Amino acid sequence: MSKEQVLEHMVRLREELDRERQERNSFQLECNRIQSYWEITRQELEEKKAELRNRDREMEEAEERHQLEIKVYKQKVKHLLHEQQENLTELKAEGVLSLRRAQKDHWDQEQELWKEKCSLNVKLKDQEVANEAAITNLSLKHEEAMARLRSDFELQTKEMEAKYTKKMQALQDEMDLRRKTEIHELEERKNTQISELMENHEGAFCAIKNYYNDITAKNLTLITLLKEQVEDLKKREAVLEKEKADVLLQNKGLTEPLQEAQEQVAELQKKLVHYYRDKEALMNSKAHLKITQKELKDLQWEHEVLEQRFSKVQEERDELYQKFTKAINEVQQKTGFKNLLLERKLKGLLNLLEQKEVELSEVITASNLDPSALSLVSHKLEDVLNSKNATIHELQLQLARVCKAHNDMLQTFEAKLTAFGIPVDNLGFQPLSFPFPGQELGKGPAGLVSVPT
Template sequence: MVRGWAGPGRGAFNTQLSGPGGPEPGVGAPGNGAVLGGVVGTWNSVLREELVVLCLGLPPGGGALGRGRGPGPGPGPGPGSGSGSGPGPNIAPVPPRHGSRCAVLASCEPCAAQLPLTLCLQLTTFIFFLQAPKKKGGKGGKKGKAAAVPEAVPLEEMSKEQLLEHTTRLRKELDREREERNYFQLERDKIHTFWEVTRRQLEEKKAELRNKDREMEEAEERHQVEIKVYKQKVKHLLYEHQENLSELKVEGTLSMKRAQKDHWAQETELRKEMRSLKVDLKEQELANEVVVKNLRLKQEEEITQLCNDFERQVKEMEARYNRKMQALRDQLDLRRKTEIHEVEERKNNQISELMKNHEKAFHDFKNYHEDVTFQNLALVSLLKEQVEEAKQRETQLEKEKADALLQNKQLKETLQQAQELVFELQKKLAHYDKDKEALMNTKAHLKINQKELKDLQWEHEVLEQRFSKVQAERDELYQKFTKAIHEVQQKTGFKNLLLERKLKGLLDVLEKKEVELSEVFAASKLDPGALSLVSQKLEDVLNSKNATIEDLQYQLARACKAHNDMLQTMEAKLTSFGIPLDNLGFKPLESPVVGQTVGQGPAGLVAVPT
């Protein structure tokens, strides 16, 4: 119920909210004072409601608002009656935009720009008068102008027609004001409902925020407790890691000291052996020098005698000698070609037989290798002994062969010297009388040399037969040895498989430990800077240890390489001097040992760095 403002001594005007367009009976005031008082009261109530809406800043509602016209009860002090009815037109307000404060100013750009409240109130009042419903027809304006004249006239002096016209005009104005009143009341109610809904949503959101704040505080407390627990665990892990590092350092220093002692002992032994070898070589050099001096004296005597003897050679001896040499060369070439052809055929047959034997042995080994996997230790030892015996026999035969080759070389040298002397003496043949004696002497020497050559050839053939026999035995032993090596490799393969499984298990354990450590770090939620600092320190320590180990391994490999180079040089020198390696009295130690990775360096390693 909205009560109107009373007119000045003329009556009161009461309004009541009704539905849009609903008919409602009412009684009007008979005088001008009552009607004007009702109109002014209606305007004041509408402006007060609009001011409340604007001051509260409530959001405007949306939708179609009905603005109805209908008479309401309005008792006054004077007599009179009036009635009216009719549907009010439905006017859809303009939707608000830019966060406007009211429905009336929804399309107003200054309100969208958030103007001051006083300016908005003035604009609201102005737009309100502009949006008031217009009167139907153009006669109302004329009647209004005409009625302005009788208003100056008191009501007691008006005629009946003027009073009727005045009452009809006032009733039209009253209907128009009622329509506007209903429209603004409906809009006010909608705005109030929207404000209630928004206030209720705001309270719900505030309650949700309070709950979230409480949950965040509880989670922060739990997080602080977990951080304390994991910090303590990390301290324990760091202490254990430091203890392990100290133990590894002590073990590394001890192993380095032991390796240095062993290396020094080996170095002293090798130096002693080198000194003894140098003494022996010096003695042999002195003995060889004496022998060479004696041989040179004897050779000079023989050369002088031969020079005196061969001065009597003649051109006939040269021709005969050339013919015989040509015949001998042809015969030897033919014999050499036939021997080479026979050797090639024999070697080709031997190669084919060896290939067949190898294939047969491979198939037999492939079928037999599952049955003899666990029964070859004794066979390996026996084969090693046989290989050693074969090596000894081979070295002995090589020694005999070297002696024979040395003798053959000496004979060839004497023959070459004789040929050179013949070539030189051919140039000095000037005397025919001395040729016969020289021819006889040369024939005698030639017979002797041919006899010696035949003996040497026979010995050479015997040695070649023995060498081929020893080579066949060596090939057979090599096949047996390779077979034993394959079996040993198979056993080592089984051992490597077991070791790989153990290593895989250890790697799994290591991965589990790393996962546990990462979980501890992740759960502890340490500062990333502190965590990266700890991990960086661990990586630096491990990298330094790995670098030290690599340097030591490289130095050990270089020392082993120098040792092997020295052994190879010594063997080459002994072989060049004709000294067999079995007469050393000891067996040189090769490093690295077969199956051992210690001391092995990269390819192209230089023993002494430049």
């Protein structure tokens, strides 16, 4: 390296050295600042722990004051129960007296009602006899009226039969006269036609007799054929008359289908009216459909807006879920700590109760006291034990309340998660189970009350 390059390198090294020294100083200042922060936070932590111990002590003192208040209230409740018992005895005596009075009144009313029932039965029998007589009279009158009406109706039917037979005879005579006149007219027209044909035939025969001599044989054969045709026509006429009779019978048989067809026509007219109504309803529904399509487009636009909002709400839900899990963990830790404190208190009280029971049994066996003094001591001891059992019961109640609050909070948390569509199977939260504090306490030896462990 040349001299200039060495000088430049030295300048760069000095600049780097200065920069490193500045960074070391800044890092040292930062380290001192962090150390001071750590000392301050450690002192604050100790202060908070001292406050927590003071709060626990205050809670224990408040619990003791609460127990004393509970004892006072229990004494008041005992007095109230005694007064209630006296009131109940008085009310029971009054109720027995009022019941006896009501029974007596009821017996008197029952006797009066029995007498009224007997009198009503007698009246009922008299009314039944009178009703039977009236029914017989009415039945006789009804039979007479029916016979009278029957004779009147028979006379009316005979008169109507005679009247309509006369009408039928007149119609038959009129139809026979009309048929005879028509037959006579037909015969006259036939005779005139025959005479005209004969005259024409004779003239034509005279005119063409000379010309058609050679085809007379053919005419004779033609006449025979025509005669055969006339016979065929007569036979066909007889067949047509038979068919006419059959057609008349068919017309009679077709009257019922005609009525059915008329009924169908009426039904179809009704359907036509309904068709016009349905057509109007269809037009209205099409207009309503256009309106609903427009509303559907508006709803689709609102749906897109709501989807965007839903995405935002999902993000907020995830944040709330994280915060809620943290809060649940904190609450579980707090409730676990409280449960441990309550269980320790309960165990201490149970141990103290067992020691007191042992000491009491030893004192009773050592001091051969009188039965009265022994009963007095046992009563006092029972009062003390009852107060202790009450405190234990209160502790159990507190523990049960804490467990119930934890389980309720867990249920609401699971309900919210299911409402937001989050699975709750593998979250790791389990409900707390604790025996119900209202269970009965068992009897220990020597008639003393013992608490179930």
